[in-house]
Amino acid sequence: MSASPTRKSGWAIIFIAIFFISPLKVIAAKEPIIRVLIGEENKARFRADGSKSIFVQGISSKQRPIKSINIVYGDDTASYSINNNLNSWFELPENFNLIIKNNDDRGIWFKNRRYAGELRVLLNDQKLQIINYLKLEKYLKSVVGSEMPKEFPLAALQAQAIAARTYALKLLGKNEVFDIHSTQASQVYLGLEAETAKTNRAVRSTTSLALFYENKLIEAVFHSSSGGRTENSGQVWKYQLPYLRSVIDYDQNSTKYRWSKKISSSELDKIFSDLGGLNSIQIKKKSNSGRVLVIKLYGPKGSKNISGKNLRKNLKLLSNKFDVNLKFNHINLENKLNSDDKAVGNSVLEPLPPITTDYFLLVEGYGSGHGVGMSQWGAKAMAERGANFRKILRHYYTGVQIKAY
Template sequence: MSTSLKSNSRWTIVFIAIFFISPLKAIGAKEPLIRVLIGQENKARFRADGSKSIFVKGISSKQRPIKSINIIYSNGSANYSLNNNLNSWFELPKNFNLIIKNNHERGIWYKNRRYAGELRVSLNDNKLQIINYLKLEKYLKSVVGSEMPKEFPIAALQAQAIAARTYALKLLGKNQFFDIHSTQASQVYLGLEAETAKINRAVKSTSSLALFYKNELIEAVFHSSSGGRTENSGQVWKYQLPYLRSVVDYDQNSIKYRWTKEISSSELDQIFSGLGGLNSIQIIKKSNTDRVLKVRLYGPKGNENISGRTLRKKLKLLSNKFDLNLKFNQINQDDKMMKINYIYGKNKFNLDKKLDSDFAPYPLPVIPIDYFLLVKGYGAGHGVGMSQWGARAMAERGASFHKILKHYYTGVQIKTF
């Protein structure tokens, strides 16, 4: 073969390589990195998986392959040890920024979980701040598996993937140090352990799709179960968004559709110690979907009005869609129940008391020491946006992810970002 023919062949191969490989690289380059806060503590340990190594940049002039690194921050100083040698510690610079990564699909171990991408460790507010840097689609494969059971139908998982992608995109670059929390403060992210083949398929099949309203990314909030009807965003947060409106939910098969919780008088005294305990409680406002918006607390040291969201947090309730009852607690006696019915502008108890609708509701009767406060509630979460159990029910009835998302997010478009 002549030199010219070899040269032509070589350029043909190069051209083919560029033609077929460059578009893939270009697509990959468009995929954003996301910064996930996965830890904020005084000590941390990172290790490789099995016989593999991790690489640490920032503890010497060169990137070092090691098996593990322990870091402790105490008394204004950060120190590290390598490869489980806890007898030998070295001090880190004041403004250290460690980058921990590996080249293996098994990821990096931190707190009994494995993480893809790279982990960056720095000092912020006298804590070791651990941030996971990884590509968005890889992050979503964990989020979908962390937020929704893998057994759910594929259309529900696809809807979750698009909602989670939109939620994450909306937060990119908003914070100086990280984009998103790994907890329910944002959306749950549990690392590589949450991935499955089915979930990965749901994410891949919806790649680059997000939710928009008038060409702007939406606040794609979601929750577990609404208890029959989702809530308007304006009843939960400051603003009423046009696409976060109350709609019928199909979550009746949710394991949290109905729930109860009993709270003893002594527990209430501890929870409301600022009031000297709790003598009585009164629901004074509910939303149109029957969620508690405002309550009045009565204690030995005074009275206080708080929001239904605050009460939910204090009592550790699944949602703020609930009613209050008193349950008698005495050995060898049948349970006795005192039912308190909230009817807008009215409250009825002792069965023989009739109130004029113009008067404010009476408080719940004084909670004796031998009674429980019995909370009977519905649903789990804030109730705004997509209901995950409702998405499951719609998918089981044959609905596509398009139909699910357009039901729970009013007037949105589903398109590539």
């Protein structure tokens, strides 16, 4: 028996509903929520933006609309006050987990920034941990504007969006309490203030795209500027990954392509107190891209080898691609022989010049960051020469696929 015209039109409507509505629901459900650690404090204040309220769950049996909440932890007790009434404080239960949210696109204020999604406050390791829960794509709109100048070309911003998305996806669910830091410990996230129309466009136009190697998400690390050539991952971290190989960089117009730093003798005495200061410094080993791997330090109390990575951290340098010189002021380098100096063979033992307290260490370096993966200033230069985001990403991440996750 054939179906009647009424039945046919009914099936057509069902088909249209399944085809057009269901995929949208699947995509919406697929987008993960990311948990971003935005603060570890002894006290915190949250407030609404403007006349709207925030809602706090966990301070009473019902969700309460209020204008602001202050939370303080001290002497093993956490307390809160609401609506700036600092004369009235209430103790929180031992295992509290506050959820703060609102219905305002302008977000929730914490410190001097506004955040989308919801904020959760809990106690962990004697600190109030503030964790921002929000959808991944909303998070990325801030990250792109936080990590890369909004004036950069769209293709560079798109490349940053895909790298940041991949980096975040790789960390989802790895930690029990939160997924990712809001600082350079992971990738920088500065809340709603970092969003612009251009950075939002970069995220929207690359929605769901991520970087894969042999069908697995990659470690999509990136940095500001490599100083002419990126670094192999194995020279910086424990493993050499096949897609994080040294390649030529195009970052010559970076504001940090070349830099220098002077460190005074008094600062060096504090930094290298175990050596009694610094008498001499010698680079022992560099990588093929020119980054310092091993350096030897000499001081009045002895000598030691340290990694270029540790020296960078100790001296707060932009990168470990540098040369060093110890500069001494007012030293007479003319070593005149004393009357009792004796010749040994054809050479003469000359006294070393005295080390004065008036000296400094001059460090002259290149680039900013660890130098592995995508160079942000290099991406800018490639985009300005006409490269699209795919070409940029395939240059800095060797042999990767760019596809939906």
